[in-house]
Structures are given as structure tokens and as C-alpha cells.
Amino acid sequence: MNKMETMSGAKALMTAMEKEGVKQVFGLPGGANLPMYDEFARCDIRHILARHEQSAAHMADGFGRVSRKPGVCFATSGPGATNILTGIATAQADSSPMVAVTGQVAVNMIGRDAFQESDIIGMANPVVKYAFQPRNAIEIPGVVRKGFYIAETGRPGPVLIDIPKDVQTNKAEMTFPDEFKIQGYHPWTDPDIAAVEKALDMILNSERPIILAGGGTIISSAFAELQSVAEALMLPVVTTFKGKGAFPETHPLSLGPIGMHGHAEANKMMAEADCVLAIGTRFSDRSVGTFEAFEKRLKIIHMDVDPAEIGKNQNAQIAVVGDVKVSLRIMVKLLMKRAIKKSEESIWIKHVKETKAYWKENLKIHPGEMGAAKILRKLRDILPKESIITTEVGQHQMWASLFYDVIQPGTFFSSTGLGTMGWGFPASIGAKVARPDVPVVDIAGDGSFSMTENSLATAVLEDIPVIVFILNNSILGMVAQWQRTFYDRRMIGVDQQHCPDYVKLAESYGAQGIRAQSMDELDKAIKTALSSDVATVIDIPIDPEEDVLPFVAPGTSLSDMILPS
Amino acid sequence: MWAILSILVENKPGILFKITHLFRARNFNIDSISVGVTDNPDYSRITITTIEDEKRVVQIVKQLDKMIDTVEVKHLDEHKTVYRELSIFKIKLSNANDSMEVNKLANAYGGKVHDVKTESMMVELTATPDQIKAFEELVKPFGIIDVARTGVAALQRSGA
Numbered sequence: 039m040n041k042m043e044t045m046s047g048a049k050a051l052m053t054a055m056e057k058e059g060v061k062q063v064f065g066l067p068g069g070a071n072l073p074m075y076d077e078f079a080r081c082d083i084r085h086i087l088a089r090h091e092q093s094a095a096h097m098a099d100g101f102g103r104v105s106r107k108p109g110v111c112f113a114t115s116g117p118g119a120t121n122i123l124t125g126i127a128t129a130q131a132d133s134s135p136m137v138a139v140t141g142q143v144a145v146n147m148i149g150r151d152a153f154q155e156s157d158i159i160g161m162a163n164p165v166v167k168y169a170f171q172p173r174n175a176i177e178i179p180g181v182v183r184k185g186f187y188i189a190e191t192g193r194p195g196p197v198l199i200d201i202p203k204d205v206q207t208n209k210a211e212m213t214f215p216d217e218f219k220i221q222g223y224h225p226w227t228d229p230d231i232a233a234v235e236k237a238l239d240m241i242l243n244s245e246r247p248i249i250l251a252g253g254g255t256i257i258s259s260a261f262a263e264l265q266s267v268a269e270a271l272m273l274p275v276v277t278t279f280k281g282k283g284a285f286p287e288t289h290p291l292s293l294g295p296i297g298m299h300g301h302a303e304a305n306k307m308m309a310e311a312d313c314v315l316a317i318g319t320r321f322s323d324r325s326v327g328t329f330e331a332f333e334k335r336l337k338i339i340h341m342d343v344d345p346a347e348i349g350k351n352q353n354a355q356i357a358v359v360g361d362v363k364v365s366l367r368i369m370v371k372l373l374m375k376r377a378i379k380k381s382e383e384s385i386w387i388k389h390v391k392e393t394k395a396y397w398k399e400n401l402k403i404h405p406g407e408m409g410a411a412k413i414l415r416k417l418r419d420i421l422p423k424e425s426i427i428t429t430e431v432g433q434h435q436m437w438a439s440l441f442y443d444v445i446q447p448g449t450f451f452s453s454t455g456l457g458t459m460g461w462g463f464p465a466s467i468g469a470k471v472a473r474p475d476v477p478v479v480d481i482a483g484d485g486s487f488s489m490t491e492n493s494l495a496t497a498v499l500e501d502i503p504v505i506v507f508i509l510n511n512s513i514l515g516m517v518a519q520w521q522r523t524f525y526d527r528r529m530i531g532v533d534q535q536h537c538p539d540y541v542k543l544a545e546s547y548g549a550q551g552i553r554a555q556s557m558d559e560l561d562k563a564i565k566t567a568l569s570s571d572v573a574t575v576i577d578i579p580i581d582p583e584e585d586v587l588p589f590v591a592p593g594t595s596l597s598d599m600i601l602p603s
Numbered sequence: 604m605w606a607i608l609s610i611l612v613e614n615k616p617g618i619l620f621k622i623t624h625l626f627r628a629r630n631f632n633i634d635s636i637s638v639g640v641t642d643n644p645d646y647s648r649i650t651i652t653t654i655e656d657e658k659r660v661v662q663i664v665k666q667l668d669k670m671i672d673t674v675e676v677k678h679l680d681e682h683k684t685v686y687r688e689l690s691i692f693k694i695k696l697s698n699a700n701d702s703m704e705v706n707k708l709a710n711a712y713g714g715k716v717h718d719v720k721t722e723s724m725m726v727e728l729t730a731t732p733d734q735i736k737a738f739e740e741l742v743k744p745f746g747i748i749d750v751a752r753t754g755v756a757a758l759q760r761s762g763a
Contacts, residue, residue, distance in 0.1 A: 159617070164628045220671060221674050
């Protein structure tokens with residue numbers, strides 16, 4: 039405890055956040071959070087104005103995923119709070135650390151259907167890791183300390199702090215606690231060493247073992263440990279989509295993501311494997327197809343920080359609960375102790391490499407000059423390896439998964455769980471704030487980008503030069519693909535009719551807009567964007583008929599892949 | 604399986620809502636629920652009975668454990684647990700013998716009789732849900748006007 043000081047709840051909030059190391063807040067002001075906003079005049083925290091609360095939350099989310107520290111967003115009560123909900127749910131679905139602070143009507147007005155009152159605590163409950171509503175100003179320092187701790191420890195997630203207006207203005211003798219106790223919260227478990235040893239033996243006794251790296255591998259930045267285990271045991275590595283880039287995709291043992299739009303070689307080898315070391319994954323249906331088909335004939339070793347994930351979607355023969363970085367480190371130590379370092383290629387690994395080589399050579403891609411694969415490979419060729427990618431949600435996202443190889447682990451981020459269209463662009467802004475030293479590119483589709491395109495104002499006015507890379511087929515492409523595939527080509531509600539013109543749109547915000555209609559133009563556009571100090575939108579018209587393939591149809595298994603013909 | 608879950612929570616507003624919300628959101632069923640403060644006023648004990656297969660019961664316990672507001676979550680073994688539910692039956696009386704008959708049944712089950720009128724009487728019965736069900740079947744022929752039940756309260760036996 040440090041010394042007491044009399045101050046308002048709003049001032050205590052900002053002071054407590056400064057103590058947490060918060061440098062900026064993404065948000066929008068309104069009637070019920072004005073006392074907090076007034077404090078920006080008296081503190082060193084930067085305010086970054088969003089044009090919609092949902093975008094503010096995505097910005098905080100992008101910041102949180104890249105920096106691994108909670109991103110902070112502010113919104114007012116009522117519609118401000120409900121607007122932020124999609125952003126909170128997105129962060130929860132992808133275990134992203136976030137602290138969202140909403141204004142609320144005064145305590146004596148709660149429950150009276152006051153102007154701009156919404157029961158955001160009730161609404162947000164299923165999509166937050168925890169929610170606080172301090173009813174007295176004096177609670178605020180403790181709430182902030184606990185909120186940040188909960189958001190960033192164990193399996194990270196969003197924390198909501200809903201502060202009634204009078205609690206912001208009321209003064210109290212504040213103390214800022216260094217130590218605190220949350221009785222029912224045990225974020226870390228020490229991994230069971232014996233279980234790791236059993237897991238290692240199970241892998242060694244399997245004929246066709248494989249590693250499945252999930253998003254938890256990236257969250258806990260277990261990149262070096264993962265690579266050590268894979269190389270020492272010579273295991274092929276597939277990832278979930280959220281785990282994309284947990285392992286360098288240019289590595290000879292890398293097969294890329296599995297799943298609905300996984301790489302052909304990844305899905306094939308996953309389906310043939312007899313033992314999987316699954317790291318930090320919830321075995322989402324989009325990754326594994328039908329649960330029953332996936333676990334059939336497969337021994338599963340499941341490492342996860344969240345004990346509730348064990349057995350939720352897939353039964354594991356061996357479970358290792360704990361931070362996956364710690365669990366993998368134990369395995370690395372065991373490998374060293376037992377001097378295990380495979381050098382000879384097994385029949386399995388030869389087969390894996392042949393399969394990979396076959397599909398690298400033979401996967402059919404769009405024949406046109408401006409096919410998705412060629413566009414994304416061009417982007418990869420030009421971007422420095424440390425560049426950070428965010429994506430929107432849809433066809434472009436899955437093409438990015440298929441054709442943009444992540445070289446440096448932990449540089450690829452997407453709304454993989456909730457699948458929130460409009461996430462990528464504001465998230466790229468948050469990412470760029472976290473890492474201003476590297477290029478940040480939002481790989482976008484026209485449909486998704488249009489959902490949060492007004493964040494261009496934020497990028498331009500706040501001087502956050504991100505690059506929006508639009509694969510523009512002027513159609514809600516993934517929906518269109520499903521309508522072509524499952525609804526006899528009845529195209530309903532998908533045609534964007536080339537509206538708006540994204541070059542002019544960018545220019546109207548003061549950003550740079552470039553249209554690229556050939557590979558030469560694309561090459562120039564990417565290089566121009568990289569050397570610019572202003573946000574740039576690259577609009578790349580593509581064929582609206584191009585499908586994302588391979589495709590594992592919903593309700594089927596990874597071995598039932600639809601391949602390009 | 605029928606499972607008794609004993610959940611010790613911090614005695615704060617909104618926690619019951621979160622627990623029931625978890626059951627709804629995760630598609631778990633609540634068979635009965637009872638809540639009461641413990642000897643320490645900082646905590647409440649919520650007892651939930653549910654009918655789910657074993658794998659799902661394990662998952663419910665894990666999800667409840669994961670909640671920050673829960674201090675302790677136990678799946679109680681019913682053979683090592685004292686568990687009871689309070690029920691009140693309002694039973695129709697059609698002829699003079701009925702009240703005597705119902706009285707006999709109530710005594711057999713350790714129930715208490717209340718509010719005896721010419722046309723109805725009430726029986727208070729504290730028992731296991733199975734015993735309450737059995738009593739209900741026995742008094743059904745008389746005509747049950749209304750039933751109120753509290754849900755199960757349960758504590759593990761010492762040394763169990």
C-alpha cells in the first residue's frame with residue numbers, strides 16, 4: 039500500500055491505469071464517461087479517437103494481441119456500451135487481453151430505464167472474463183489492479199469495468215494496492231512433469247506423430263520451445279488457423295494450418311496421423327471438422343493453460359494443464375536429458391515431405407494474373423519478415439491462410455473464433471500503436487473493410503500509417519462461395535456493385551489510395567505504401583467467381599476435402 | 604446421471620445470475636437449485652442438481668471452477684452425502700377418511716401436517732427427492748392441489 043490521497047473516482051481510474059503502464063486508450067466520449075475524459079487533460083495517457091466504439095474495442099484488441107498487455111478502450115453508457123460488445127466478444131473468443139471501461143448512469147438512476155442506460159454488466163457477462171461495477175469511488179484502484187491482472191494472466195481475456203457517473207465524480211481517500219487477493223482465481227497450474235514424460239513416450243512409440251499448434255502457443259510465445267521439440271523429434275507441425283505462424287511456415291517441417299480451408303498437405307497428414315501433440319487449442323469445429331471423426335484412431339496429448347478445455351471438444355489420452363511454454367520447456371529438458379535428437383528421416387516424415395512437395399507443386403490456383411494466390415505471394419515477397427498482418431473475415435482471410443507464409447512467428451493475427459468482419463482494420467491500428475517500428479498490413483476484403491472503414495479517420499488523424507490491402511471482388515465472397523456451392527448459385531444479398539470506390543474513399547479521409555490492376559502496379563503500390571508515412575489503401579480488383587479451395591464442408595471430416603479441379 | 608453440485612461462492616450480488624447463465628449458455632440442465640448464506644456471511648452455498656452424462660458433469664464442474672466468483676466446486680457422491688429437500692403439498696380431501704389416510708402416509712414419511720380443512724390439508728415433507736417423488740405418487744389419487752419444493756441442500760459426510 040502507498041500513501042492515501044484524496045481524489046475523484048475518474049482521477050483514481052487514470053492514476054491506476056498509469057500504474058499499470060497504460061500509454062494510450064482507444065475510445066469515444068459521451069455523457070456518462072465525461073469525467074474520465076476530462077482526466078486526459080491532466081495525465082500522460084494518450085487518447086486515440088475511434089469513430090465507432092466497436093472499432094475502439096478492436097483497436098485495443100489488436101494492441102493487446104501484439105503487445106501481450108491489455109489494450110484499453112473507453113465507451114460511454116447505453117449505445118456506447120452495446121456497440122463495444124462485439125469487440126469484447128471478439129476478444130473473448132480469441133483469448134485476447136483487454137480492459138474495456140464504460141460509463142454508466144449514476145447509481146441512483148440504475149434500474150430506472152434512464153437515458154442511455156443499458157445493463158451492460160448483464161449483457162456482457164457471457165463474453166467477458168470478468169466484469170466489475172464499482173459502486174463507490176474508493177473501490178476503483180483495487181478494481182483496476184484486479185481487472186488488469188485478470189485480463190492478462192492465465193488464459194487472457196477481456197475485462198469490463200462499468201463505472202456509474204457519480205462514482206467517477208465522487209471523491210475518496212484513495213490507496214493504490216500493490217498486493218491483492220482474488221480467492222476464486224487460479225490462473226496458473228504447474229504442469230505435471232510425469233504427464234509430460236508420458237506424453238513424450240507416447241510420441242516416441244507412435245508411428246505417425248504430428249504437432250498441432252494452436253493460438254495458445256502464440257499467446258504464450260512458446261515459439262522457440264515448439265521449434266526445439268519439433269526438430270528434436272522430427273515431427274511435422276500443423277497449426278490451427280489461430281495458431282498460424284506459431285511455427286515458421288517456411289520451415290521444412292511446417293505444413294501450415296488445418297481446417298475448413300486448411301492447406302491440403304496439412305489436412306491430409308493430420309488425417310493420417312496416429313498421435314497428436316495438441317498445444318494450446320480448443321479443437322474448434324472449424325479446425326478439426328466433426329469431433330467424432332477427428333478423434334477416431336488418434337491418440338491425443340492435450341497441453342492447455344485452461345483445464346476446462348481438456349475434454350470439452352476432444353477426449354485426450356494425456357492432458358498437461360499449464361502454460362504451454364512451461365510444459366514444452368519441460369519436454370525440451372527431457373529430450374536433452376535423454377539425449378533424444380532424431381537425425382534419420384522416418385518413413386512417416388519422408389511421406390510427409392513428399393506430400394508437402396506434391397501439393398506445393400500441384401495445388402491448382404486461379405489461372406488469371408490477379409488470382410488471390412499470386413497477389414498474396416507478391417505481398418509476402420515484398421514485405422519484410424517482421425511485418426505484422428491482421429486480416430478481416432472472409433475469403434481473403436482464408437487465402438491469406440493458404441498463400442501468405444508467416445516467416446517470423448507471432449506476426450499474424452485474425453478474428454478466428456468469433457469471425458468478426460471489420461476486425462482487421464481497427465486491429466491493425468492497435469497493432470501499429472504497439473509496434474510502430476514494423477509495417478502493419480490489414481489483408482482485407484471489400485465487404486469486411488466496409489464495416490469499419492471509418493477508422494481511416496483514426497489512422498490519418500492520429501498518424502498511424504497502416505496499410506489496407508483489399509482483395510476487392512465487389513462481393514461478400516465467402517457467402518457467395520457458399521451460395522454457389524450449396525444453394526445452386528442463387529446469389530442473394532452479396533453484390534457490392536463496386537460501391538464505394540475505395541481509392542476515392544481513402545483520399546476523402548486524407549489517406550493514400552492506390553488501385554492495382556496488374557502485378558506491376560501491385561508491386562509498385564506495395565513499395566509506395568511501405569515508404570509512405572500516411573495510411574494507404576491498396577484496392578486490388580479480383581475475379582468475383584474465385585473460390586477458396588481446398589474446402590472441408592461443414593459437418594464433414596478433414597479427409598473429405600474438396601480440392602480445386 | 605443425477606449429480607449434486609455444491610458450489611461455494613462469494614456472497615456478492617449477481618453471482619447466482621452468472622451461475623445460472625453459465626448453465627444456459629453451455630447448454631447444461633438445472634434440475635433443482637437452492638441457495639443460502641453459510642455460517643460465514645461472506646460466502647453463500649449454491650446446491651444444484653443436474654441430470655447429465657458423466658462427461659458433461661465433469662465439464663460443468665470445470666466450467667464452474669473456472670468462474671472467478673466460485674471459491675470451491677464439488678461434485679458430491681450421493682452415497683457419502685446428506686442431502687434433503689423441503690416440499691409442501693396441498694392435498695384435496697374428498698371424504699371423511701381422506702385426512703386420516705393422508706395423515707398416515709405423512710407419518711410414514713416423517714412429514715408434518717398443517718392447515719387441515721374440510722376440503723384440503725397440507726403436508727410438509729423434508730426428504731430426499733426420491734422419497735418426495737414416492738410420497739407424491741402415493742397422494743396423487745387424493746388429488747394434489749399444489750406443490751412447492753426448495754431444491755436440494757447437501758453436505759458431504761465427515762471423513763468422506
